[in-house]
Amino acid sequence: MKYKSQKVAYWFFALSMLLLSLQIIYGFIMGFAHMGYDNLHDFIPFNTARAVHTNLLVVWLLSGFMGAAYYIIPEEAENELVSVKWAYIQLISLAVVGVVAIVGYHFNYWEGRKFLEIPRPLDWLVVANVLLFLGLILFTLYKGKKRTTTSLVLTMGLVFAALLYLPGMIWFDNQTMDSFFRWWVVHLWVEGVWELIMGGILAFLLIKITGVDREVIEKWLYVIVGLTFISGILGTGHHYYYIGAPKYWLIIGGIFSALEPLAFLGMALFAVAMYRKGEKKHPNKIALMWTLGTAIVSFVGAGLLGLAHTLPQVNLWTHGTLVTAMHGHLAFWGAYGMIVFAAISYMMPNMTGRKLYDSGNGLTAFWLSNIGMIGMTTAFAAAGVAQVYMERIMGLEFGDVQNEIQVHFLILVLCATLFTTGVGIFIYEFIRYGQPTDEALEQHP
Amino acid sequence: MLSKSHARTFFLGGTILSFAVFLGLSWHTLSSEVPKQTNEAGLTPEVIRGKHLWESNNCMGCHTIFGEGAYYAPELTKVYERRGDAYIKAALMSPVPWSPRGRKMVAYALPESDANDLVAFFKWVNEVDLNGFPPKPKYKVSQNK
Incomplete structure (x- = not known):
C-alpha cells in the first residue's frame, strides 16, 4: 500500500463479505424450496428470498468494486483520497440503504421488477450514495498527478454504471416499455459497463502481479473494452426478442450477442498471455490464481453458457426457464464474484502487512468454491434442459415438471455446500488478516 | 503493429x-x-392498476411474464387463455395458499376489485404480439393423473 487512505477499501470488502454470506443463506432457502422443502414459506416466501438473493448479489459486488476503486484510484493517481471521512459516510449510507431495502422485502415493501426491486423512494438514496462515491473518486483523479488508462477505464465504468441506473427509475404503464428500459440497467450493466470495471481492476492486478509493461497491458485493455461495447450494446437485443418489441431485434440481438463471447475470450487470452510474458514472479500466488481464474471462468460462464441459449431459435424454447439460472450463476461468479475475490486477495496483504498468502487455506478456498459453483451450474443445466423438453416441447404441466426435476436440486444443494465451504474458508482467511495498518505503508520512491 | x-x-x-x-x-x-x-389503446385504468398490483406484490419473484422473472411458478403470459378469469380470481382471492401441484403460492386473499384489475392486466398481456413466444408444444402428451 502506498497511501494511507487506501485503507478505506478494507471496510468495503468487509461489508461485501458480510452481504455475500447472507446472499448464500437465501440461496439455500430457495434451493430447498425447489426440492419441496418450503418450511419457511410463512415467514420468507420464495419471492422474498429471491429478491433478497439477487439484490444482495448486486450490493456485495458494488461494495467490492467500490473498495477496489478506493484502493486503486489513489495508487494510480498518485494522490491520497480527497476525503477519508466522506468515504466512510458513503460506506455507512450504502450499508443503510442495503439493509433497509432487504428488511423491506420481508414486509412487501418492494417493486417486483427483477433485479430492480428497490422501491423508488429508496432509489433516490442510492443515487445520492453513488454521487458521493463518484465525487470522491473523480475529485481524487482530478487532483492526482497522473491519469492512467487503467484508472480512466475503471472510472468510466463507474460513471456509466451510475448514469444507467436512471432509466430504471422511470415509471411506465406499459409492461413492454418497463421491461425495455429495465434491460438498459440490467443488461448494459452486466454485459457492458461492469465489464469496464472488471477490465480496469484486471489490468491493475496484471500490472502489479506480472510486472508486464503498463503500455502493453493498457493497449489490450482498450481492445477488450472496445469489443465489449461493440458486441454488448447491440447485444441488448437478445432481451427484446419476446417482450413485444419488433422482429428486427431477433436478427440484431442474435448477431451481436453471438459476438459477446469474443470480449470474454479476449479477456481470458489477455490475462494468460500477460502471465506468460511476465518476468516478475510475484509471491502472492493466490491473487494470481483468482486473477487468471476470473478471466477464464467468465469466458466459460458469461461467454460460452450465454452463447448456448442466446440465439433466437434456441431462446424461443429456453426463455424464462432454469436454463437462464444456469448461465446466470457461473457468469456472475466468474466475471464479478471472482474479480472481487482477486482484488481482496491482492490488496489484503498490502493493507495489513501480513503475508498470509502461502497458506493452503487460500488454495482450498479457490478450488472448493470453483468446483462447487461448476457443480451447481451443471445441476441447473440438467434441471433447465429437462424442463425445456418436458414443459415446452412435450407440453406437460409446469407443476408436474417441477416435481420431476426436484432431484436436481438435491445435487444443487450438495454442490452449493462445497461452494459455501470454499467461500467460508476465504472469509475465514479475510478475518485472519485483521485490520489494515499504517505500518504496511511502502516507502515512497 | x-x-x-x-x-x-x-x-x-x-x-x-x-x-x-x-x-x-x-x-x-x-x-x-x-x-x-402491445395495443397501447387497450391500457385501461384497470390494466394499469393491475400492473401496479403485479409489481407491488413482486409476482415476478416466483412467476415469469413475457418469460421474465423467476422460475419457481408458472409462466403467466398466456394464463388468461389457459385458465380463464374464474380460475385466476380463485387463486388470487384464496385465503389459504394456492397449491395445485404441491408448491405453495402466498395467500394474498385479494379483494375482488383487485383480482379483477389483475385479470384485466393478464388479458392485456395475453394479447401482446410477442413474436411467437411462448411457443406451442411440438407434442401434446396426455397425462395420467
Missing part, C-alpha cells in the same frame, strides 16, 4: 457508433412499433 492510440480509437469509435445505432433503433421501437404490438 497496433499502437495504443489505435486501440483507443477502436474503443471510442466502436462504442459511439454502437450506441448511436442502439439509440436510433430504440427510438424506432418505442415510438412506432411497441404501441402497435
Whole structure:
C-alpha cells in the first residue's frame, strides 16, 4: 500500500463479505424450496428470498468494486483520497440503504421488477450514495498527478454504471416499455459497463502481479473494452426478442450477442498471455490464481453458457426457464464474484502487512468454491434442459415438471455446500488478516 | 503493429457508433412499433392498476411474464387463455395458499376489485404480439393423473 487512505477499501470488502454470506443463506432457502422443502414459506416466501438473493448479489459486488476503486484510484493517481471521512459516510449510507431495502422485502415493501426491486423512494438514496462515491473518486483523479488508462477505464465504468441506473427509475404503464428500459440497467450493466470495471481492476492486478509493461497491458485493455461495447450494446437485443418489441431485434440481438463471447475470450487470452510474458514472479500466488481464474471462468460462464441459449431459435424454447439460472450463476461468479475475490486477495496483504498468502487455506478456498459453483451450474443445466423438453416441447404441466426435476436440486444443494465451504474458508482467511495498518505503508520512491 | 492510440480509437469509435445505432433503433421501437404490438389503446385504468398490483406484490419473484422473472411458478403470459378469469380470481382471492401441484403460492386473499384489475392486466398481456413466444408444444402428451 502506498497511501494511507487506501485503507478505506478494507471496510468495503468487509461489508461485501458480510452481504455475500447472507446472499448464500437465501440461496439455500430457495434451493430447498425447489426440492419441496418450503418450511419457511410463512415467514420468507420464495419471492422474498429471491429478491433478497439477487439484490444482495448486486450490493456485495458494488461494495467490492467500490473498495477496489478506493484502493486503486489513489495508487494510480498518485494522490491520497480527497476525503477519508466522506468515504466512510458513503460506506455507512450504502450499508443503510442495503439493509433497509432487504428488511423491506420481508414486509412487501418492494417493486417486483427483477433485479430492480428497490422501491423508488429508496432509489433516490442510492443515487445520492453513488454521487458521493463518484465525487470522491473523480475529485481524487482530478487532483492526482497522473491519469492512467487503467484508472480512466475503471472510472468510466463507474460513471456509466451510475448514469444507467436512471432509466430504471422511470415509471411506465406499459409492461413492454418497463421491461425495455429495465434491460438498459440490467443488461448494459452486466454485459457492458461492469465489464469496464472488471477490465480496469484486471489490468491493475496484471500490472502489479506480472510486472508486464503498463503500455502493453493498457493497449489490450482498450481492445477488450472496445469489443465489449461493440458486441454488448447491440447485444441488448437478445432481451427484446419476446417482450413485444419488433422482429428486427431477433436478427440484431442474435448477431451481436453471438459476438459477446469474443470480449470474454479476449479477456481470458489477455490475462494468460500477460502471465506468460511476465518476468516478475510475484509471491502472492493466490491473487494470481483468482486473477487468471476470473478471466477464464467468465469466458466459460458469461461467454460460452450465454452463447448456448442466446440465439433466437434456441431462446424461443429456453426463455424464462432454469436454463437462464444456469448461465446466470457461473457468469456472475466468474466475471464479478471472482474479480472481487482477486482484488481482496491482492490488496489484503498490502493493507495489513501480513503475508498470509502461502497458506493452503487460500488454495482450498479457490478450488472448493470453483468446483462447487461448476457443480451447481451443471445441476441447473440438467434441471433447465429437462424442463425445456418436458414443459415446452412435450407440453406437460409446469407443476408436474417441477416435481420431476426436484432431484436436481438435491445435487444443487450438495454442490452449493462445497461452494459455501470454499467461500467460508476465504472469509475465514479475510478475518485472519485483521485490520489494515499504517505500518504496511511502502516507502515512497 | 497496433499502437495504443489505435486501440483507443477502436474503443471510442466502436462504442459511439454502437450506441448511436442502439439509440436510433430504440427510438424506432418505442415510438412506432411497441404501441402497435402491445395495443397501447387497450391500457385501461384497470390494466394499469393491475400492473401496479403485479409489481407491488413482486409476482415476478416466483412467476415469469413475457418469460421474465423467476422460475419457481408458472409462466403467466398466456394464463388468461389457459385458465380463464374464474380460475385466476380463485387463486388470487384464496385465503389459504394456492397449491395445485404441491408448491405453495402466498395467500394474498385479494379483494375482488383487485383480482379483477389483475385479470384485466393478464388479458392485456395475453394479447401482446410477442413474436411467437411462448411457443406451442411440438407434442401434446396426455397425462395420467
